[in-house]
Amino acid sequence: MGEFDLIARYFERPVRRNPLGVGDDCALLQPAPGMQLAVSTDLLVEGRHFLSTVDPRRLGHKALAVNLSDLAACGAQPLAFTLSLALPRVDEAWLAGFAEGLFALADVHACELVGGDTTGGPLAINITVFGEVPAGQALLRSGARAGDDVWVSGTLGDARLALEAFRGTVSLPQEVFEAARRRLELPQPRVALGCALRGVASAAIDLSDGLAGDLGHVLRRSGVGASLPLALAPQLLAATAAGLQLDAQRVEEFVFAGGDDYELAFTAPASRREAVLDAARSAGTPVTRIGGIEAAPGLRLLDARGQAVVRKFAGFDHFRTSPAHDAG
Missing domain, CATH: 3.30.1330.10 (PurM-like, N-terminal domain)
Incomplete structure (x- = not known):
């Protein structure tokens, strides 16, 4: 042929x-x-x-x-x-x-x-x-302002969980594995949500390389910082939210640095919370408020007492990360 x-x-x-x-x-x-x-x-x-x-x-x-x-x-x-x-x-x-x-x-x-x-x-x-x-209504990475909320759509870390199952570093029940594998191999682009957020969100990015790394792009382009509680990680990973027991640090790694989620992370003024939820409902896509934008630059991850803790969550880099990042 x-x-x-x-x-x-x-x-x-x-x-x-x-x-x-x-x-x-x-x-x-x-x-x-x-x-x-x-x-x-x-x-x-x-x-x-x-x-x-x-x-x-x-x-x-x-x-x-x-x-x-x-x-x-x-x-x-x-x-x-x-x-x-x-x-x-x-x-x-x-x-x-x-x-x-x-x-x-x-x-x-x-x-x-x-x-x-x-x-x-x-x-x-x-x-x-x-x-x-x-014209003039595109969501950009540069619009986040101190006082904004930070939101994410859907769940995070499921694709990385499937990848680790393929690599043999975690053992999953078959039903959990198949659900995670679908997230890895069949991501659902949040087009309806993105369109519904026009005029509501102040900045947005899709999560391809991990929450910490991708949100970091927004923070740098906007000249601001953010604080996120680590305690949210288990509820953002679908498998642990459903009751799967995993090491806490691995859950944090999957959620904050997993990559391949193809969800949206976005910011919006606190005064627009109801508008964000209305947009999510109209798009049929769940969203979670996960933190806030602050004037001081940098991403701060907080423990249960609200104290900043040191975690090294690097986003995926095609010239530094091992091959088959998206393998499935």
């Missing part, structure tokens, strides 16, 4: 937003009047972000989900995406599964494939996603 036959069989679909379809040199996108384009790109490499044993349907879902999560963090509505694939060989069963998972999520968010590229080589997946947001 040649390159163009591969594209035609697995990735060519009718499109509305790009009048040229997928057969020209460029896609042409026009945002609606009064809207800005939001653009993000992510690269997934076999052995670095996923193992060769992952179900291709789940891999197709995740490849798009991690990009949609970036749009969610900006409060942008998805429009379209491009896909570039490097393939070591043409495996038709793999391609069919990958395309099925990819387009199932794309259809949920009315996000169209409008172009891309294929080549031979080690398996790698690159997606660039385009969204739109009302």
